[in-house]
Amino acid sequence: MLRVLTLSTLFPDATRPNFGVFVERQTAALAALPGVAVTMVAPIGMPPWPLSRGDRHAALGRLPLRERWHGLDVYRPRFAALPFTGGRFHARAMERAIVPVLDALAFDVIDASFFFPDGVAAVRLGRRYGVPVSIKARGADVHHWGRAPATARQVAQAGQGADGLLAVSAAMRGDMIALGMPADAIRVHRTGVDHARFGAVDRTAARAALGVTGPLIVAVGALIPRKGHDVVIDAVARLPGVALWIAGEGPERGRFEAHIARAGIGDRVQLLGGVAHDDLPRLLAAADVMALASASEGLANAWVEALAAGTPIVVTDAGGARELLSDEQAGRVVARDPAAFAAAIADLLRAPPRTEAVKAAAAGYSWAANAAGLHAHLAGLMAARQSG
Known part of the structure; x- marks a missing residue:
């Protein structure tokens, strides 16, 4: 039996059902394997009173400290997330909250599914409990926290x-x-990606259900500067008759x-606001193109989900974009520029790629493969520790 402690601040809850849903899917797929027992610890950072009086933090404060979440045993300890410190003390505070x-x-074994502050705390906890530690890097957890003055040294040392x-x-x-x-x-x-969900939606039916009658571009991502929605907005402004629906919520909405x-x-x-993950397959299937002008990514789940739905993508040369789009059968990798996005979108609208060719680009991505790889990795770390 492999007993895994998965640690991630990026995990859904009743107030944020879409928050880190890919971590939930990865953890659930691992837990479904025979001979594996998984406990999920999803710490929640809370600012000190009176900053925690707002509706959002009050709702987080009311979440149970332990619950069954979609079949997983989840602990939700709170830790002090001090504002105006650049995150410098987050990992230490998280460590103290998790120990009890x-x-x-x-x-x-400890599986930290986000690099900061989770991975930093996990390394210290691994030493405390004498177990091996794995840390997964996803994108901003390294691109931002790994370069920020207050936390860069912590990230490097944890790695x-x-x-x-x-x-x-x-x-x-x-x-x-x-x-x-x-x-x-x-x-x-x-x-x-769940191909059975994203690949099974009929495009014509999806467009009819959503009232789509003309060319539709969909963007999926939080309303933050890094996702580059303004670039896509300006691109669509150059394409008469083309609609754009943006699925996501965040501080930049205004x-x-x-x-x-x-x-x-x-x-x-x-601006659609937050769209439930269960509703994404129909939304993506209804679109002609999914466009995302990210400044940085690891490998965005939205890219893979769009391809699995048979919808081509236009994205920037960020993270693993070129690993996913090895040719132009399923989309375009372009400069982070409205003119480049407009030209690529217009090209795909004029000559849409075959749906099966688009889906094939995501064929190698599955939760079964993800879980098998994670299990082999974690079991290998435990075996190495035991033999050492």
């Missing part, structure tokens, strides 16, 4: 101190090596609303 939970648990490291793409692996992490410890571990109004395309662009 872990003292009552039995586990063979050097972990027993094993995972990267969502070869490009992400290269970024980790550039930060001084040992190349021989880093294994590429790709995300998964700025994007103003941007759409200035562009004079409020009749063609909709």
Whole structure:
């Protein structure tokens, strides 16, 4: 029996059902394997009173400390996330909050499914409990926290101190090596996708159900500067008769609303807000193109999900984009520029690729393969620790 403690601040809850849903799917797929027992610890950072009085933090504070979440045993300890510190003290605070939970648990290996602050805390916890530690890098957890002045040293040291490291793409692996992490410890571990859900939606039926009558571009991502929705908005402004629906929520909503109004395309662009993950297959199937102008990524799940739905993508040369789109059968990799996005979208609208060719680009991504790879990695770390 392999007893895995999975640690991730990026995990859904009743107030944020879409938050880190890919971590949930990865953990559930691992837990479904024979001979594996998984306990999920999903710490929640809370600012001190009175900053925690707002509705959002109050709702987080009311979440149970332990619950069954979609078949998983989940602990949700709270830790102090001090504002205006650049995250400098997050990992230490998380470690202190988790210890009372872990003292009552039995586990063979720690699987930190996000690099900061999770991975930093995990390395310290691994030493405390005498178990091997794996940390997975997904994107902003390394691209942002691995370069931020207050946390860069912590991220680098955690990468050097972990027993094993995972990267969502070869490009992400290269970024980790550039930060001084040992190349021989880093294994590429790709995300998964549920082909039965995303690939089974009929495009004509999806468009009819959503009232789509003309060319539709969909963007899936939080409303934050890094996702580049303003680039896609400006691209669509150059394409008469083309609609854009943006699925995601975030602090930049007001700025994007103003941007759409200035562009004079409020009749063609909709900010959908947060879309339940279960509703994404129909939304993506209804689209002609999924476009995302990210400044940085590891390997975005939205890319893979769109391809699995048979929808071509237009994306920037970020993270593993070129690993996913090895040719132009399933989409385009272009500059982070409205003109480049407009030209690529227009090209795909004019000559749509075959649906089966698009789906084939995501064929190698599945939760079964993801779970098998993660199990082999974690079991290998435990075996190495035991033999050592």
